[in-house]
Amino acid sequence: MPGKLKAKIVAGRHLPVMDRASDLTDAFVEVKFGNTTFKTDVCPKSLNPQWNSEWFKFEVDDEDLQDEPLQITVLDHDTYSANDAIGKVYIDIDPLLCSEAASVISGWFPIYDTIHGIRGEINVLVKVELFNDLNRFRQSSCGVKFFCTTSIPRCYHVATVHGFVEELVVNEDPEYQWIDRIRTPRASNEARQRLISLMSGELQRKIGLKVLEMGGNAVVGYLQCFDLEGESGLVVRAIGTACTLDKLSSGSVSNTNTNTHVHPTAAAAPSHLAHGCRSTHNSPVHSACNSQRLTQNFSVSVPTLIFTGMRESGEVSDRRAETVFGEEVPLFSVPPTPFRALPSSSPPPFTPSKPCSRQSSSSDTDLSLTPKTEKPLQVRHRPGIYFCPSSPTLPTDTLSFAGSDAVVCGHGSGHRITNPPLSPISYNQSDSALLRKSVSFNEDLLLAASGMGSGGSAGKEAGPLKMLLRQQTQTALEQREFPFFTLTSFPAGFLVHAGGVVSARSVKLLDRIHNPDEPETRDAWWEEIRQEIKSHAKALGCHAVVGYSESTSICEEVCILSASGTAAILNPRYMREGCLDFGNTDHRFEDPSPRSCGFCHIPYDELNMPFPAQLTLCQHCRQQKVPDVLFTTIDLPPEAAVTGKGCFVQARLCRLKKKAQGEVNATAISNLLPFMEYELHTQLMNKLKLHSMNALFGLHIQISVGENMLLGLASATGVYLTALPAPGGIQIAGKAPIDLSNEHHIFTIQKRINDTIAKNKELYQINPPELTEEVIGSPIPEPRQRSRLFRSHSESSDELSELDLSHGKKDAFVLELDDTDALEDIHSLLTDAPPPNGFFSCNTEIMPGIYKWTSAVQMFTSVRVFRLSNVNLTNQGLNKIFTDLCEDLLKSFYFKLRSLIPCCLCHLNFTVAVPEEELIQVAVTAVAMSYDKEQTHEKPVDKLIIRGNSETEEQLQFPMELCADSSSVNMQTSKFSGVPESSSISHRDGYSAILPNLIHFCFVFFVLLFFFFVSMSLLLLCMYGGVRAFVRSCVCVRVCSLAASIDYGSFADRCTTWLELLRLKAHTIRRGSVKTISSMDRCSPLPEGRSRSLRSNCSFGGSTVTVVKMTPLSFLPGTRIIKYLGIINMFFIRETTSLREEGGVSGFLHSFIAEVFAMVRAHVAALGGNAVVSYSMKECVLMENPNKNQAQCLINVSGDAVICVLDTDQEVTPTPTTVTQTCGIGAEGTA
């Protein structure tokens, strides 16, 4: 589709003085697109030139339109010497290529120079005329909309979610390419900026093509990243979720509204509450963590060798693991298969353990994948299609399948029930096929599905609904190579169950990219990781991964690739192409579990748990099993039942590492990784308990590599999910109780911990009603009588501490004080200060328990760099420094933003880096939003959220019958009662406790691991027990004892005396008529008053500058987004040779960040927008050389430009019937 690009240069202002003699400037402008350049006349002697140029016309291919930015250079005319450049403006044309976005770009842009920063402004007009596309084989993808937002953009309706799209583009980095040539820094910086701009344009175009191929028209959750690999080049990669979006019409919105509010499940819930039964299950360790993977595509047959195969891409493999796991060595001695990643780093202490092998073999035999997912797999032996068609298949008896799975399921070895009818697999058969899981699954499932007839009609068959549901979904999903979704919040009903976090990391050695046009190596690396993620999700009984993201950390030639997401089961209706004609059959597969707790229910079979977890009946619906703790990378579903407020939980960790080069370095890093993951998870878990919460959302773990250390930072938002059992306390146990003072010490620590827990409960208002009748009617077998413990926790903390001390630690969540490390850990646990009064914080979009946001919003970016001058640092010392650094940052935010109190810091996004040997850099972007002090409990459902729901629900055309009115409640209950029989069928073990609901839910905290590594799970277990114990000699014994004593699950059970209040609350709210809520809200004087001030800001007459609000969230409180104008994706480099004069690095970076904000705002304003949502700073690389008085910084930011209007603006409508109606009106207004 060729097009005509037109640009007009209107005027400039505030130009710098370029001619010292006259104190004036003779400015002219060059406008360049592709290879065509136009020039304006020189406007002599003016700092505010008026060019008012003609329209410069470029006739170009749409491919170029997508790739190239419009490049505007402002110069100072010089008769005798070369013209001096004043600065440049790059304008991304992309928003103009989409009919629904902006139609013209017009406004003042800052003129940016990589050395001097912003130097005046220029007023530009840009238009595009596109001709119709006649070429079927086009290379362009104009019209595909891109959104950074990781939810369905408000004001759109999603017809289909197509799935994962990814692409990467590789090039040589001009900085390095030119290093030997004579060049100015400015030239290379500008070349880099331009190149990256080009590359991201190309990337976007290619992704767009993929989306078009899939039949979609938009990419949601578009995440683009740069890897500055140094000499080996520059990689720009992106992932996203392809969707078909329709613009919402106002009419359709309004009718959905009621659904959300009068939610049937919510209404039904109270009945369960009344005679809830308390589960007393003792849950075994259930977070498996640790992942690590040392690279190599080629597997290795001989233990101990570090490199195998040809060193194509410089990947390293660490063979140590094999040596260690003696028994498994044979497994690996198979012909190299490209996608095999070998476990690299099992730490020596664990390795030769007997239990290890026992474990692995047991999981081997019970091969649990099939029963778990209940998929009727027809397993056959297939060559790996995706990976290596050429590779020989593995021997049938390989452990590899089991191994990969065992990561998840190894622990739960107690009961393995295979369900023959459901899973007609014989293990012998399966092994080899499963080796390449993704492949075989895909095809098998297809077969299976077709064999059963179309999923929809199969409902009446004996198989439980659950199975059918799964099949459907799976067929839809498994057709895709990667059933991944970068979304973190979903239309209601989309997410059925969340399994837990899956993640994978891989250490790679960078090597020169020889052929940038064929970036196969990098592709292969990511593919490997994605496969791994996929397999982990499967191991959790999930067919999809949501909240998926990828990242890298590069230090010299070593690169850690990371990917993580949340294993989930999704509602098949949205997966299928053309889901609209699904018709009535749909309802049959409606998951009867209430939406407020349904996503917590375990997705895997409780008899074949992928890891030892402690399951209890859902505290909310009493129908399904839930895990004791749930970790996810997604946002808290708006409909989730939550008790109290959420809080920001962060685990920080530093690990020293010897300086090394190449493979040695990579090996060292990969050896450290699992320990770091383990430690981080332990910290998270401890802190979660300390906050008396039971779930983490928005979990993001970053591991950053430096020359001599690794930094790990895990951030998440802790909440108390009403559906999950109450977490217990933390008990301290001394290893050497002989020492009296020690005992006293332990006692004081214990007391402090208990006090903290009590304080936190109060602070976050976690006060579920105590459950007095413990186990009445509990269908869960072997309820352990631990009522005494329950109570103890609800009573005074003094009593508690006594109890805890006297109590056997087997049942408790015990922290052992066996050495100084442990002591440090506990101290660090307690150093986290709670936010000051009036502040809350979270890293998710939604903060449970806070409603009525005002429109006061302050987005900020803060960067700190800390120099470690102390040479002899220990890990503990480092940890302390790092922790303090993060805590201090938070404290200073609270202080700075105190004028917004009461206020919540949302979407706290921490990024750590080790820019130099002794530097730690922490960058934070977040938004502070103030809320109304009067948080009426009557309406704990945020208006905004309600709206979000109702919109999205409508978008998905949720069946009305289920949620329209109270009658649906009855319907549902009857369903419940009706189904139990089928449940008993499906679960042959005869656990009467298992309710009919379709999908078991649960969560798991699950971090990826190695495919082939059967014993990894064991390893994890060990690690949970205590890395500290390594020193001890007897590993086996250690493993066992630790497994017993360190038991998160049991801990949780121990002190669950609390019931959830929130559910009740939620009901009241939801029952309350929507109308009243909405009208009340809109009439409430305070928000209105505040928003008025916002309006006045926006309409500030005296200034020509539009106020542009920015937020990392997908919405702005108090406003509605009425139009998305396009994606903002900008990359800037700034360099200075006068660092001191600019106020040192702080001054330099301060002004640079301010400049970046200014440029983002200017571009948004030029598109006609007044806000940026989903803003994020992806990259902030600062390099300094104070001796030379120089510094350089690169920043990459992105977001969605939008137009939003105040909610109050719709008050024109005299009849405020429903919230959504007003929405609709607004949308209409803009349409």
Add this chain to the structure above:
Amino acid sequence: MSVELDVFVGNTTIMDEEVYQLWLDGYTVNDAVKVRMEGGVLEECEASADVLLSDTMDQYRTFQMCERLLHSPAKLANQLLFQIPPHRQVVLIERYYTFDDAFVREVLGKKLSKGTKKDLDDVSAKTNVTLKSCRRQFDNFKRVFKVVEELKGPLVENIRQHFLLSDKLARDYAAIVFFANNRFETGKRKLQYLTFQDFAFCAGQLINNWTVGAVDNMVEDMDVDLDKEFLQELKELKILITDKDLLDQHKSLVCTALRGKTKAFNEMEANFKVRIKSHGHHILHVLAHLLAHGHFIEPCRSDRWTTADMRLYLTHYTNSAHILDTFKHQVVWDRYMGVVKSCIFKMYHD
């Protein structure tokens, strides 16, 4: 171990008014932190000294970056670098251009030159205003002076438009510019008791009545330069003193009018000539000599005239001149006495 870099940038620029004032007052970061700690911010917000230091540094940096814009306030409204809500912009500008009365008293009437700037450390020591703050204020004066110097139109209005200042502040600056331009020395010992506001009032009177601008409002410097023609005409007024007949006539008229109305009548009568003499004296430096040197006010003061006496006297003195048949310069007289009267009223206080 040290924090190498520490920045915080808000989309909306965050500015604490208290810190801004400390910055304007020329406090160093450390001193500002001390002041803030004493102010009790820490207790309010559960913060530590480090936090306070970091916040103060950050704000100082922000202000420094903003300072360039504050030099031409009109830019602040349409620059893109900082997103500052309009009401905040107003506060920023107003505060930036606000000056210390003590400081301005020292500088008023001096030439705004480099030499004066060099002596600011003395001024700083004398007034207890930090040198940094003195320099900022001095530069503000100079900047305003330079910009306004070459502009046509009313002085106050020009200042208000170019520097977006409040009316009050714009008037004060007009006074400063006026004094600096005419170099009326205000540092004389006898004038020490006068505040800047007294002078500002007088300057306002002069600007409104005696400058070129009072006659023609489209001339450069119209409000800064006194109306030369008027000054020439003033010489004609000397006749009131030099002409013995007129003087006597005038005196008797005034005395008749005042007799019995004021306690200070006798002293006044005795000193009439002396007082009046000063009018004609060196007419070009009216203020400096008539008002400033205190030839008029000083004697009255020593005679303990009340303000009411003064008013009464001046009113009659002015009015009586109209009755004199031989006195032909009524218009000039009014223009002259109107200003003198109001200035004296203003300055005649304790």
